[in-house]
Amino acid sequence: MKPINCATTTAVRALSAAPRQAARFSTTATAASGPSYSQKPGESKADAWARNMGEVREWRRRQATTEDQVSLYLPPGVEAPRAKASPREASISTLLAAGAALGHKKSIMHPAYLPFVYGNRAGLNIIDLDQTLSILRRCASVVRDVVKDDGVVLFVSKQRNATLQIKARMGDNGFVAASWMPGLLTNAETYFGIDPIMKGSYLPDLVIFSSPANNIGAIRECTMRKVPTMGIVDSNMDPRIVTYAIPANAASVRTAELVIGTLSLAGQEGRRLRLREEEKASLRKTRDLEWRRNLKGGKRDEAE
Template sequence: MSSSILRPGLKAAARCSRRRTPAWSCSRGYAATATPQGEMPLETAEDWTKFQVERAEFKTLVEHFSQFGSNQTRDNTWQPHHSLHRPVEPTQLTLSALMAAGAHLGHSKSIMNPNFIPYAYGVRAGVTIIDLDHTLPALRRAAKLVRSVAANDGSIVFVGTRPDLGQAVRKAAGRLESQGFHVADRWLPGTLTNKVQMFGAQAVLDQRVVPDLVIFLNPLQNMAAIRECAMEHVPTVGIVDSNVDPRIVMYPIPANDESTRTAELIAGVLSVAGREGVALRKEQDAKRQTRKRYQEHAHS
């Protein structure tokens, strides 16, 4: 008897459960579950007002404590790719940048050149560590030379014959405009010593074939070019590693010559110095032209 009384009630409950849930209740339930855990959904005007007040308070705290934080970001700090695209000036170069580029890593102790000992800091794990306290002054001295040559309308050649150095020498030569040149593939033997056969007699008479300064990023692979520069009395600047005799170039820069980052950093710093020299030459030429026009106007 009791079961017969409950059966109609169960049927009614089953019919109610098969009814469709309203769409608005489904969307509200989805919105409530989609919110992050611990945050209430913004459903009423009071919720939005509370949210705006909390956001304003957070912004006020950020503005108040921002003066106590760091102002260094990705844009104003040094990045590895900056040595190629945005090189620093010689006066702004630091030992940290040289170390980050790997300039302090030399070759094995067993192949260290005896003449390189003054530039060696020590040996660690069988590898010669280059003393960057010698590298930085040598690089700044070379930068002064490049600036002086460019300011006196001299031509400068960047030589980097390894495949990974091609972009570095091209960008470095481009910063010197018409005074910059580069050799990225191969130095042709006799370029300086047999210049008449290479360029022609008329070209040698009309143009400046012999450069005023040559910068070698990998001097050990360009010994023939260094000999030609010595025979033609052309000053040379080069990156010398621990297995290289520093005396092969006139202005040695002790650093890791197998590191692409190091070569890009050094070439960029020297090219920036050359760009400063080019700007100085243009300024002097403009002053000279102004003075000349003033004198002509005064005589007339």
């Protein structure tokens, strides 16, 4: 039996106190209540088919905007999560407040996701936030080291609020794409020309997805070009589809903002370390040149 953790136990108690509010986080709850075929009395099959298709289109339109409209349920006494000054300051309480512990229905859980599940409550999988926090910190270290080595990190996310500050924090080491253009890596010559292809400068060093389930084609292209990937993986997905999987609620806007904000802050820290090292190397080179110049001047004086 898994030992009980206080923070995760708090999450379970919060969910048990408000199971209806918790169910709103799961997109499967909406999917289960989606439209089904029906025929009203006196209605022809053609009219029933047209009406049902209209209902399906409207339901799909609402599903497409669910990620931007999901409200955040905060347990009593818990404040909304805010951007932290450093990735090291991320805690289980901030993940809990962002709704990161809420997964999908137990019946559609992917078997490979079982190690990341703490338990079940109100028909939903409860994600183990102890593992989420440790994995998030490791992923932040990866982003920091990539940027520290002057690598390029590409964020693929439709969450505009989560990606607003990436460019300001990471400069030329961070780029944002709201959607992935098919063939961006596998047919790069069409987009960039032959020169970047020959130099290999069109390939990012790391690609981060806020919703890997909606970017399977992009992940496949990254795999073909041997570009590591990172993303928020929910309980209905195979965590092995990305190189670095962060187990959390992929349907929560607050969770995406918290994770992407933490990773961008890690990139900012890596960029700051690289600039500091470059400044020290430049200062060291200047001192070395000055020392060599003084040494040559001293030898010339002795010769005279």
